[in-house]
Amino acid sequence: MIKQQLDSAWGSHGLDVERDVAAITVNRWPHGYAYEYMDLWDDHAWSRGAGPHVTGRQQLGQISIANSDSESYAYVNGAIDSAYRAVRELTT
Numbered sequence: 001m002i003k004q005q006l007d008s009a010w011g012s013h014g015l016d017v018e019r020d021v022a023a024i025t026v027n028r029w030p031h032g033y034a035y036e037y038m039d040l041w042d043d044h045a046w047s048r049g050a051g052p053h054v055t056g057r058q059q060l061g062q063i064s065i066a067n068s069d070s071e072s073y074a075y076v077n078g079a080i081d082s083a084y085r086a087v088r089e090l091t092t
């Protein structure tokens with residue numbers, strides 16, 4: 001069913017589930033909320049665009065980091081923004 005859903009969503013855009021999906025893991029729990037810096041106890045210079053997470057997400061060869069932690073932003077648009085950044089790192 002998962003493969004059928006992926007095929008419905010992305011098949012017309014080039015995904016071939018039999019070729020492109022090696023395995024699907026369904027028994028893990030998402031990690032919840034990424035840490036966001038707080039003025040109360042974090043360095044005031046740290047923000048979504050600057051801080052240890054920016055160092056931590058540096059590209060390493062053909063590995064780029066995409067997740068909400070790498071944006072220091074707890075919500076799904078942070079994860080989406082990070083995916084966009086990571087793909088650009090690998091393709092530009």
Ligand SMILES: Cc1cc2nc3c(=O)[nH]c(=O)nc-3n(C[C@H](O)[C@H](O)[C@H](O)COP(=O)(O)OP(=O)(O)OC[C@H]3O[C@@H](n4cnc5c(N)ncnc54)[C@H](O)[C@@H]3O)c2cc1C
Pocket residue numbers: 025028029030031032033034066067068069073074075076077078079
């Ligand atoms: C209760 C709750 C409610 C939320 N509500 C909202 C909301 O209303 N709006 C909003 O914008 N955001 C919401 N969020 C936050 C949102 O879910 C996260 O920002 C987003 O899911 C982060 O995406 P991610 O890709 O960084 O990480 P995740 O979604 O956590 O994805 C990481 C994936 O990696 C998998 N994984 C982990 N370890 C391994 C491994 N070793 N091998 C293979 N796979 C692995 C996990 O199973 C998971 O599927 C909510 C979060 C929680 C917990």
